[in-house]
Amino acid sequence: MWQEFRAFIARGNVIDLAVGVVMGAAFNAIINSLVNDIVMPPIGLLLAGVNFSDLFFALDGKSYASLQAAQQAGAPVWAWGRFVQTVLNFLIVAVAMFFLVKGVSRIYRRPTPLASPSEPSAEVKLLTEIRDLLKAQR
Numbered sequence: 001m002w003q004e005f006r007a008f009i010a011r012g013n014v015i016d017l018a019v020g021v022v023m024g025a026a027f028n029a030i031i032n033s034l035v036n037d038i039v040m041p042p043i044g045l046l047l048a049g050v051n052f053s054d055l056f057f058a059l060d061g062k063s064y065a066s067l068q069a070a071q072q073a074g075a076p077v078w079a080w081g082r083f084v085q086t087v088l089n090f091l092i093v094a095v096a097m098f099f100l101v102k103g104v105s106r107i108y109r110r111p112t113p114l115a116s117p118s119e120p121s122a123e124v125k126l127l128t129e130i131r132d133l134l135k136a137q138r
Helices: 002-010 012-046 067-072 080-107 122-137
Strands: none
Touching: 002 012, 012 080
């Protein structure tokens, strides 16, 4: 059983997957910092200094000083500010992944073999024969 486990772990795909998961987690931390520390503060400034992650709507109709206060009171809330931040995180990751995949595919692009000329269809062959016969009669 130990040898089967070693063979499984030693396969290249498992190692690549593990590296991808670790790199994805690190990349997620970078994106969260980018959104929370770089992108959202100017947006919050445009919204009169509001902390964007603290924007919410209390479903019980009461007023709360902050999202944390509403959650501590057990009130049902729509934390739409956090949702917007999560969507921004996703969009930034999606754009970054798009450019990463595009760059990698450009590196690994294989030259396409020259396409061999395809056989003309039966109709084209027949029309070519008719043309040649007409030329020969002139």
